[in-house]
Amino acid sequence: MKIMIMPDSFKGSLSASEAAQAIKQGFETVLPADYHLLPVGDGGEGTLDALIRSLDLQIASREVTGPFGEKANLRYAYRQQQAFFEMADLVGLPQIPEKQRDPLAIQTKGLGEMLVYLAEQGFREIGIGIGGSATVDGGIGFAAGLGYRFFDQDGKRLQPIGASLTSVAAIDRQHAFELPQELTVKIINDVTNPLCGEQGAAQIFGPQKGLKETEILSVDQALKQFYQLANPAILTLEGAGAGGGLAAGIAAFSNGQIVSGIDYVLDLQEFDQQVQHADLVIVGEGRMDQQSLSGKAPVGIARRVPEGIPVVAICGSVAKELRDTTKSGIDAAFPIVNQPMSLSEAIENAESNLIRTSAAIAGLYRRLLE
Missing domain, CATH: 3.40.50.10350 (Glycerate kinase; domain 1)
Known part of the structure; x- marks a missing residue:
């Protein structure tokens, strides 16, 4: 049996x-x-551990920018030309002390830095679990980790955090890392919420991350305004609201593909x-x-x-x-x-x-x- x-x-x-x-x-x-x-796992916290256990992956870590600008070690797992890491290991709610839980101030830059590192190491499929985040930054931090820079209408460089979204007037792509054409980035996702609107990142998931009720509508508008500038197609992308909008950032700035988390994991495990x-x-x-x-x-x-x-x-x-x-x-x-x-x-x-x-x-x- x-x-x-x-x-x-x-x-x-x-x-x-x-x-x-x-x-x-x-x-x-x-x-x-x-x-x-x-x-x-289906993209949320613990997906990486499940993959490590079921696929017998190798484990390593890389020093990246932490949630508050400090240096932090972020782990990843790999086999052959595949590598995996998850957002929750760096900026998951359990990683952030309660007194510091401000989803508009926490950085996701280290996630972009990790993608660059793994691409440089020669991995050609990279899966990123994006559930369980403490942020609502629309992926601006992730983009900064790839080398993108953001400026306000006066030409002042902005810190890549959610609080800056509403001030972005120009995006400098000149210093962005050029990802290999043969690289596939998979956004391991367990929700289908869009980036903005009543079912979006701010209105549905913002409160559980610490977003104040008085901030919800303004953050929703800031996300919309940012992607009208960065990539308007993201505003109609199913699942872009996952991870506080990190899904939107990975899709827009690294051509990431949103996939059903559980189906992706089951395919890796050869479940059928x-x-x-x-x-x-x-x-x-x-x-x-x-x-x-x-x-x-x-x-x-x-x-x-x-x-x-x-x-x-x-x-x-x-x-x-x-x-x-x-x-x-x-x-x-x-x-x-x-x-x-x-x-x-x-x-x-x-x-x-x-x-x-x-x-x-x-x-x-x-x-x-x-």
């Missing part, structure tokens, strides 16, 4: 790899089987071949809700599982309005919390709760096979 275990991370508690191990531990106490652990003879596929994430059904990791996996192979989701919690997941390919979804508890308690006990729930599901599955 072949069982594939493919969780995303349980944010705040378990990495995708740790979650996979916990599910396996619970299942194998009840059900002997050939377990295949394939932790996943691996799943062919599976008897059961187990997916999971920290919380399954209506947003999950729009294409987050568990649903993205389920949609590619061949008909006839059951898919079970094991999650930290399942939203009460989520009553039927079968239309998304998930046969059943189980929360791991079995009694009232605080969020901190749920996070602290995530591993033991995941093991216990997995063992219970394994027992049920074994009985159904008898």
